[in-house]
Amino acid sequence: MFSTFKCQIFLTLICIALCYEPTKEDLKCFNDYETEMKCSLSSERLQSCSGHKLNITHPVSNMFEKYTCIFERNHHSDNCECNITVEGFVATEIFNTTLLEGSNVLLYKTFMTSDFIKPKSPVLSVQKTENGNFNVTWDDQYEKHGLVAGNFFEGLRINLTYGIKGGHKNISKTVPNTVRSYEIVAKNLLPNTNYILTATMSTDYNDHSIPSDQSATVEFTTFLPITETGPPLQREPLPADRPSSMQENLVSRVLR
Amino acid sequence: MMKTILLLAVAVFVSSTPVTTSVKPHTDKTPARHTDKALLGELVDELIVAIKDFPKVLPKEKLIFLKDLQMNGLDHKEREVLFCQVEQELKIKVSGLFGARFDHFRTDKKLMRNLNMYNKYHVKTCKLTDEKQDKIPLHDFLKNLLASVRNAYSQVN
Numbered sequence: 001m002f003s004t005f006k007c008q009i010f011l012t013l014i015c016i017a018l019c020y021e022p023t024k025e026d027l028k029c030f031n032d033y034e035t036e037m038k039c040s041l042s043s044e045r046l047q048s049c050s051g052h053k054l055n056i057t058h059p060v061s062n063m064f065e066k067y068t069c070i071f072e073r074n075h076h077s078d079n080c081e082c083n084i085t086v087e088g089f090v091a092t093e094i095f096n097t098t099l100l101e102g103s104n105v106l107l108y109k110t111f112m113t114s115d116f117i118k119p120k121s122p123v124l125s126v127q128k129t130e131n132g133n134f135n136v137t138w139d140d141q142y143e144k145h146g147l148v149a150g151n152f153f154e155g156l157r158i159n160l161t162y163g164i165k166g167g168h169k170n171i172s173k174t175v176p177n178t179v180r181s182y183e184i185v186a187k188n189l190l191p192n193t194n195y196i197l198t199a200t201m202s203t204d205y206n207d208h209s210i211p212s213d214q215s216a217t218v219e220f221t222t223f224l225p226i227t228e229t230g231p232p233l234q235r236e237p238l239p240a241d242r243p244s245s246m247q248e249n250l251v252s253r254v255l256r
Numbered sequence: 257m258m259k260t261i262l263l264l265a266v267a268v269f270v271s272s273t274p275v276t277t278s279v280k281p282h283t284d285k286t287p288a289r290h291t292d293k294a295l296l297g298e299l300v301d302e303l304i305v306a307i308k309d310f311p312k313v314l315p316k317e318k319l320i321f322l323k324d325l326q327m328n329g330l331d332h333k334e335r336e337v338l339f340c341q342v343e344q345e346l347k348i349k350v351s352g353l354f355g356a357r358f359d360h361f362r363t364d365k366k367l368m369r370n371l372n373m374y375n376k377y378h379v380k381t382c383k384l385t386d387e388k389q390d391k392i393p394l395h396d397f398l399k400n401l402l403a404s405v406r407n408a409y410s411q412v413n
Contacts, residue, residue, distance in 0.1 A: 061363040061372050090369045091294035092377070114291060151297025205294050 022046075022107050027054075027099055029111055030118035030210065033089045033152055033203070034142060039097070041071055041080040049073045049080035055098040056084065089113050091205055119201040119212045122158055126197060126220045134184040134220050136160060140177055140201060154178055155204035159211065165194040165219065177201065192224045295374045296409040302367035303402040306360045310395045321391035322349055327400040328407075335408055336375075340382035342401055343371045350394065 022043060029039040039054055046052075054069040065087075071080035091114040099107040120141040127135045140156060156177035162184065163170035175182055189195065199215045202208035310320075322345050325338060350361040351368060360367055392400075 060369060063364070065364075087364065088366045088369075090366060090373055091298065092291050092373045093369065114294060150301040151294065154297075155294075 032120050033117045035085050038083040051102050057096045114205040117203050118210045121212045121215045122199050122201050124215050124218045126218050132186045136182045158201050160199045162197040165196045189222050191222050194221050292412045295370050298370045299405045307398045309357050312395050320394040322397040324390040324392045327404040336378040337382050340375050340379040
């Protein structure tokens, strides 16, 4: 009997060393507050995604919506990922998830909708203005369903980050989604320099705690001013964060 | 030796039970102001869209009549009771009606779900008003409700 007990202990130790026992941190879910809920499973000890799935129950009014989310390997992130389509989200509704490997229950986890909203990534656009500045606009990627602006969209915030391409110092600006545009003043930038711009979005439904994935990068370039009497003026480059006191007429070009 | 075995025995016990965790577990307590704001704000949005589907002028046979509930001049507690009564009234008289224009009022759609979740945190059950009460067309009912929800929203915003 004692040797059987030793055997059990030995097998348990082997399993602890080799078996996959996920923790709550390994399972992450996000919703875009439109139609999609995405979950990912990450662990160094997770050998294969196959056989792993998430049973999800979602109480709606007095009914239960049920979903099965089957994990597959994402080759970019190396995580196991799955997603489901939901018919609209409501801030305080709950998603109860059960992580299974085959029929073996590994983990239970409950999510409240507003707490795990991760907005869609914005799509940026930069246009030069008549006065030589750079007007940044963005598409928040949400369908408005006949509303010009709804409560959720009004609570979105965009965080713009721009800096010299290849440089180390960036400038960040956060503006409400509803302003729809932001102007970068050219005279505050270095002339004849390539800049890159990215952005993320967040929602006040969860106090902006989960930013979206970063947007695709947009590039724009400033040029040296061209004078009528001679070649372009050669000046000491101005640091980007020090506003210039001189009137400069920078010619700029946007590269997309 | 015995200590080691006891520790291992505990390890056996712990490793055989699935982990149960919650991220902000759901409770029946009143949610933070920002969730009230979210629910009421979403209700405003859904009512605006719903009202567009029910214009004021409709043929008599297409009119839907609901109880003329007292919706203005209410204090916070009275408004909570009102929203509970509104949910019941819509569920009983509109949610189950045949036709695509009533889809917005199905219990699995956002208008009713937001109303349901708000009531879950405030007033779950309420006394229904007398059926002999005066009735008004659905359009007017929704307009009055929208004004009341906007009022509630402005007080949490």
